[in-house]
Amino acid sequence: MLYALLAVLKACVYIAPDRYSAFAIFTITVIGGAMGNGPIYAATQTLVPAQMRAMSIAVVLFFSNLLGAGFGPLADGLLSDALRPMVGEESLRYGLLVLCPGY
Numbered sequence: 001m002l003y004a005l006l007a008v009l010k011a012c013v014y015i016a017p018d019r020y021s022a023f024a025i026f027t028i029t030v031i032g033g034a035m036g037n038g039p040i041y042a043a044t045q046t047l048v049p050a051q052m053r054a055m056s057i058a059v060v061l062f063f064s065n066l067l068g069a070g071f072g073p074l075a076d077g078l079l080s081d082a083l084r085p086m087v088g089e090e091s092l093r094y095g096l097l098v099l100c101p102g103y
Contacts, residue, residue, distance in 0.1 A: 011100040079099070
């Protein structure tokens with residue numbers, strides 16, 4: 001539920017009328033996103049045996065970074081290039097806006 005709300009707020013960042021309101025909304029999304037990390041890691045630690053806790057967090061971080069830092073910029077670049085003929089210089093903005101549900 002939290003991440004669905006944060007995805008909507010993240011979309012508001014990209015359609016904000018000026019950089020000050022975009023920065024204010026972005027600050028809220030960053031703080032909200034960081035608040036979700038603790039329970040996710042705690043649940044991961046609770047579900048695995050004690051001798052596998054370090055490996056479980058390593059696997060969670062590996063896959064989240066693989067998807068987020070590996071696939072995210074690639075997907076946004078492809079979307080931006082595809083949208084450029086339609087929206088011109090605003091293609092990066094709309095590419096990021098399309099990817100907001102993946103937040």
